[in-house]
Amino acid sequence: MEITKRHFETGRWTRLTIRGGTIESVDPAEGPEAVSGSDEWVAPAFWDIQTNGRWGVSFSDPSLTVDQVVEVVLAQAEWGAARICPTLITASPEDFRHGVKTIADACESDPRVASCVVGIHLEGPFISEVDGYRGAHPRSEVRDPDWDLFQEFQDASGGRVVLMTLAPERAGSMEFIRKAVASGVVIALGHTAADGPTLRAAVAAGAGLSTHLGNGIASPLTRHPNPIWEQAALDALDASLIADGHHLDPATLRVLVRAKTPERVILVSDASPLAALPPGRYGEWAVDPSGKIVVAGTPYLAGSNQGIEVGVNQLLEVAGLTLAEAIATATTQPARLLRRPLPTLTAGQPANLIVFGHDAHEPKSAFKLLQTCVDGRWVDTNQPSVPGALAKRSDQISSKT
Template identity: 85%
Template sequence: MKSETEVVSAITTRHFETGRWTRLTIRGGTIESVDPAEGPEPVSGSDPWVAPAFWDIQTNGRWGISFSDPALTVDQVVEIVLAQAEWGAARICPTFITASAENFRHGVQTIAAACESDPRVASGVVGIHLEGPFISELDGYRGAHPLSAVRDPDWDLFQELQEASGGRIVLMTLAPERPGALEFIRKAVASGVVIALGHTAADGPTLRAAAAAGARLSTHLGNGIASPLARHPNPIWEQAAIDSLDASLIADGHHLDPATLRVLVRAKTAGRVILVSDASPLAALPPGRYGEWAVDPSGKIVVAGTPYLAGSNQGIEVGLNQLMETAGLSLAEAIATATTQPARLLGRPLPTLTAGQAANLVVFEHDARGVEPAFKLIRTCVDGRWTEVNQPGVKDDAAKRSVQISSNT
């Protein structure tokens, strides 16, 4: 019997950067060879294409399970991380929203325990993203984060959480206007943590000071913001104008209207955009009310009874189509927003389709004619393991799951 590392598979597809037919041979969890291949010259909408698998640096849970749940278990983390292949992701940052110190501590310890219990999870978790608790307390800017847990930056608390996580916190979103934020940014950056600005009502000078202190990202730019805003200046345009800040965007068709998405992509340029799912704990669930949150028939997730968005019900695939069809990015530019650009932000080796690299890739159909979605995911390979994508409909038979949503406070 062959061991897992000896399993060999091969695919012949069009390369996402060149459009040329390419044969990839995979042995175990590694790309063994990449060679030119023969295939029909005219491009068909049904041709298979290949690209690196996605990196999603902001995902909050799935199937009614929140990473921020104070009762989160190791088994739940394992299940959610491994299921990301069904949405094309090989690497993710489990994301915690604002919560008490006790809940944060439990959450990061549970992620660490899951990584230590299963090498597949250790490989799939590129690091932890703390979205809070050092954010704006103002309605609108705070979004769905619980007011009771919002607080000023606390370096001692952060160090405690970093130790509890086994050093796995790699990204933190905060509001730079909070007292002590600039000094916190400098310390975090010196420790190797990437700082993002988000859920912030900061003015231009404060945002620019945060960037000068080392902040490198605007978290879901255009969201986590109050509905009534000054025409200009405001935190959206101020961050869009800071060239040293990349911007993560939620391009699910709900968080940003087409014109805003197009303008933000043009302002930041394609090379400074990072596509995120911001997948909610309700991701992959059918429409309905789930405790404090609700999924409407269009798939939009909100805090029940309010207009406040509470994450997305879509994977990266939907965002890629929005970036191509609405913002005008090429296939290669769009895929870079979910592969090389998040990896570069986190200081990790860039995912490529080259011999010797980890076998993390997506096979998809690409129709540039506008007749069908420009990107349609078919299957995913994560460290040599293939996962077929269930299309269409609610994935993972989520409707049959018993859903329990717990408060983060």
């Protein structure tokens, strides 16, 4: 098929020919020179390296099934993502092994899932046990880094763990970081109360990312120094940001983007297992009417209910990024971090695309997803109702309140 849209980097009309799951050709096309708010644009599809689940399904759930993984992974296209890192938070070793093996089994059973899952992200269990820094992770399962235990997780995943978040102040962290990086795993620092020297030592050992910088942090916090400013000042660390309008206020988002520079910012959804569910209480968690997800009965955030689209708009409106810079935070930068080929609109690349509207005169809705193409398969972008295979589970979660 052929599509003719404005190119996200140049603004020029561009015709892409797609055959199977590949971009066959990219050519200049004719179209009105003046940009209109009704014009449609095209860019590479998103990479989301931190997504915890959807529709009441958690990748950390001890009852996770292959069918659930398939449903949730393929549904990410509805939020513009063609490549994701299913993310498991702190849990028991048994639950970790079950989760990563179930994701691996889903990849083995469905080539679409295997293509979409760029790797697995383990957010824990080697994080701070201190309240605030620990976030919504269960204290009982937090532990010091253990290379043999990690190898069990990696073996169960079939070698699919590509990203791990840990707190470098924990005993044995530096040796663990060096081993992990040597094995090809990217180490991120997060849910950490580490001081400046410890953070700098972790970077020297090979850590390359701050996980959701500005979140997973205690409150109140020492003015300075503190783990936010220390990490923001380290140029060797990229920073993932949850720009959903809840996790970071506008001033903090703007300051962190300026500190890291747009080239070192990675947008993540941090989508909660309750993502795409209506407001209400679901066991220990709740979806607030405003859309934020919290530990029930508290103001403490427990993941996001938004896709990358909201973050792109935040970067355009709040941080003042250009369209190309904002999209790169969810395409080029995560691919580079994971040492994968960079997604581009060039012949021979996988047909992973987003089609979107862009109206620079309407800053609060300057970027609006319309369609996603994942390996040649087109999906309308929206937030659908819970699919049939997962509806019963969603009802069961609601009934526990």
